[in-house]
Amino acid sequence: MKKPFLLLIITVFSITVGYAQSFGLKAGADFASVKFKAEGENISTSETGFYIGAFTEIEASESFTFQPELLFVSVEDLNFIAIPLMAKFPVAEQFNILAGPSLGFLLDTEEGEKSFNFGVEAGVAYDISEKFFVEARYNLGLANLIEDAPSGYSVKLNGFFAGLGYKF
Incomplete structure (x- = not known):
């Protein structure tokens, strides 16, 4: 089930590239945190990793650009595909x-873990030149990643991303 859905997302992203006014690549650091909640206890762990990927920009008006992205994110033992659908x-x-929603597909799930993640993402970007930019954003994971979680139990994935991008 995971692979056909992921293939569909990649296909839709590829078609979107045809409508884009610009296309680019980006990479940077991901400062991820996993928040575990159970029986009134909150435990948070943090790890540092990286992300790399591609994006397109589709200008809807002078004051709004749609920016879908396809990113590979790797943090410690966790690898996933992130698909932020950003309004710029x-x-x-x-x-x-x-700002916008973000979808995620965890690639290394074990039994009892969900592979689909979703959340909201917000941040800022600064254009260094016409081609280069820097960005910083935060992703707030909303999905409980525990399969059939008992009431009061949850695992959520959040991350702060900081990186550099290049527009072609």
Whole structure:
């Protein structure tokens, strides 16, 4: 089930590239945290990893650009495909605010763990030049990654991303 759905997402992303005004690559660091909640206890662990991927920009108007992305994220023993669907709003000539939903597909799940993740993402980007930009954003995971979790039990994945991108 995972592979056909992932193939569908990649196909849709590839078709989107045909409508894009620009295409680019990005990479950076991911400072991920896993939040475990059970019986009133909250435990949080943090790890540092990396992300690498591609994005397209589809300008809807002067004040709004749709920016779908396809990223590979690796943190410690956790690898996943992230698909942020960002709305990009310019607030100054080189400064943009980004916000939108994010889908994720965990690649290394074990029994009792869900492989589908979703959340919301928000951040900022600064255009260094016409081709290069830096960005920082936070992803708040909303999905409980425990399969058939008892009431009061949850595992959620969050992350702070900081990186550099290049537009072709």
